[in-house]
Amino acid sequence: xxxxxxxxxxxxxxxxxxxxxxxxxxxxxxxxxxxxxxxxxxxxxxxxxxxxxxxxxxxxxxxxxxxxxxxxxxxxxxxxxxxxxxxxxxxxxxxxxxxxxxxxxxxxxxxxxxxxxxxxxxxxxxxxxxxxxxxxxxxxxxxxxxxxxxxxxxxxxxxxxxxxxxxxxxxxxxxxxxxxxxxxxxxxxxxxxxxxxxxxxxxxxxxxxxxxxxxxxxxxxxxxxxxxxxxxxxxxxxxxxxxxxxxxxxxxxxxxxxxxxxxxxxxxxxxxxxx
Numbered sequence: 721x722x723x724x725x726x727x728x729x730x731x732x733x734x735x736x737x738x739x740x741x742x743x744x745x746x747x748x749x750x751x752x753x754x755x756x757x758x759x760x761x762x763x764x765x766x767x768x769x770x771x772x773x774x775x776x777x778x779x780x781x782x783x784x785x786x787x788x789x790x791x792x793x794x795x796x797x798x799x800x801x802x803x804x805x806x807x808x809x810x811x812x813x814x815x816x817x818x819x820x821x822x823x824x825x826x827x828x829x830x831x832x833x834x835x836x837x838x839x840x841x842x843x844x845x846x847x848x849x850x851x852x853x854x855x856x857x858x859x860x861x862x863x864x865x866x867x868x869x870x871x872x873x874x875x876x877x878x879x880x881x882x883x884x885x886x887x888x889x890x891x892x893x894x895x896x897x898x899x900x901x902x903x904x905x906x907x908x909x910x911x912x913x914x915x916x917x918x919x920x921x922x923x924x925x926x927x928x929x930x931x932x933x934x935x936x937x938x939x940x941x942x943x944x945x946x947x948x949x950x951x952x953x954x955x956x957x958x959x960x961x962x963x964x965x966x967x968x969x970x971x972x973x974x975x976x977x978x979x980x981x982x983x984x985x986x987x988x989x990x991x992x993x994x995x
Contacts, residue, residue, distance in 0.1 A: 728806035728933035735809035739879035798935035
């Protein structure tokens, strides 16, 4: 039984897998990919509409003339922001990889990619405008959301730097120069093997990702279904025998379930310990 993607770190794991295996995507056959892309596009549109509705609800609950929002509203705010920012990683990395098949007979590829990207960009802009108004948030809450935003932007550029030797990252990088600088550093290191890149993902994102994403996502089941359709485009060699929800902690970092659970429990204790 596949589990839902409850945390934004689960979503970001998918982006790491896409960046790691993206260079092989140009060898995939079109027909099965198109079927998964259709599902990805359809589910993403559902996701966008749910984000709009949730953001509108949050805006109505926080239009209180500077009065801090109740804790339950803040949890919804944090969950929405982390989920949406995590999708920056996925959507921009995945859209970049899809360029590898830009000349493919499946014309829907570019259409699906652009539709999802620009739809998400519009909602992201609405969220950022609301964050700028700081309605219903105190200074600490506002800074917390902005830290997540800035972190995901840096991580996105890092992942795109991995893909830069294979496709154009300019349209999807937050900081094109940063992405290209990282790519050049990676090439200069002389070791661009999958193991080396995997290690860089772990060091550059890994534990920091789990610390940054702390809220419960508002749409865990939908997150899982979208991620399944993205990873399914890479075929069984990526999904593996563990099923399509193999995360980077299982496939990339080779952590077994017991070790991961113990690590997360320790991390939870560190974040909740008042000392």
